[in-house]
Amino acid sequence: MGEVSLVDVSRSFNIRIGAETHTVRALQDVGFTIRDGEIAVLIGPSGCGKTTALRIAMGLDYASAGRVMVDGHEVHGCGYDRGMVFQHAELLPWLTALQNVMFGLEMKGVRGQKLRDTAMHYLDLVGLKSAADRRPHQLSGGMKQRVGIARALAIDPKVLLMDEPFGALDAQTRESLQGELLDVHARTGKTIIFVTHDLDEAVLLADRVFVMRGGELQEIIEVPLPRPRGDLGALRGTAEFASARYSIWQALHRPAATVQ
Known part of the structure; x- marks a missing residue:
């Protein structure tokens, strides 16, 4: 199971000027539940709180009020039930791709042949088995992100948290990784919470889109597209894609309101 709930979560901090x-x-009082196995996308303008919500869910930041629940249990700090992929892969430059994936497993206590076999399995899952011995400087930006995804998945979390992981990539690589992420989701069934600024990306990936503005959750929009998503290029030309995209665009531009 991988159900995640934010219960009336607020976060404030003091700055000196x-x-x-x-x-x-x-x-401010953000509350929602992500269903087990769902891909939920948080979208909104810069500074709206979406990354803060993600970091609190991961345990990298704390809530001033409220709580985070995973499968009904309140969480405090980081845990192996959650894995995170950052905007930049943040790989250890002196380690190979395989060793970077093994790093999290070692922290979890995995040893021996199982350590290498598990890491190699997840590199294979993201299509990088042949690059296992390359160091980060020998990898493209998209390949680095795949290693980051493999590293997060290798610890077998219930929930995968992704903070604009494709935002710094070129359009073609980004589209390729969107398809690969959907394939990984279909094979693993992981719950995924994904932050993006991109409306097209939100529609292509999400079961539901959570629109945030000004530190508050404004609307939750269902994306009525079947899984598996199939040909993402063809999907962009459908009326269903256009309708979902326009609904998100409207939610981002209408006056702030209570969650619907």
């Missing part, structure tokens, strides 16, 4: 201290509100 000259002699004065000001309180900045990053999140």
Whole structure:
């Protein structure tokens, strides 16, 4: 199971400007539940709180109020039930691709032949078995992100958290990795929470899109596209894709309102 709930989560922090201290509100009473096996996309303008919500769900930041639940259990800090992929892969440059994937497994206590076999399995899952012995400087940007995904999946988390993982890539590589992520999801059934600014990406990936603005959840939009998604290029030309994309665009541009 991999159900994730944010329950009335708020996050604020103080900053000093000259002699004065000001309180900045990053999140305000954000609450939602991500269903087991779902791909949920958080979207909104820069500074709306989506990455903060993701980091709190991972345990890299803390909530000023509220709580995070995974399968009904409150979580505190990081745990192996959650894995994270960052905007930049953040690979250890002195390790090979295989060793980078093995690193998280070693932290989890995996040893011996199982360590190498498990890491190689997840490199194979993202199509990089042949690049196992390359170091990060020998990998393209897309390949680095695949290693990051393999590293996060290797610890077998219930939930995969992804913070704009394709945002820094060229359009062609981005489209390729979107398809590969959907393939990984189909094969693993992992719950995925994905942050993006890109409307097309949100529609292509999501079961539901969570629209955020000003630190608050504004709307939740169902994406009525079947799985598997199939040919993503052809999908972009369908009326269903256009309708879902327009609904998200409207939600991003209409006046702030209570969650629907």
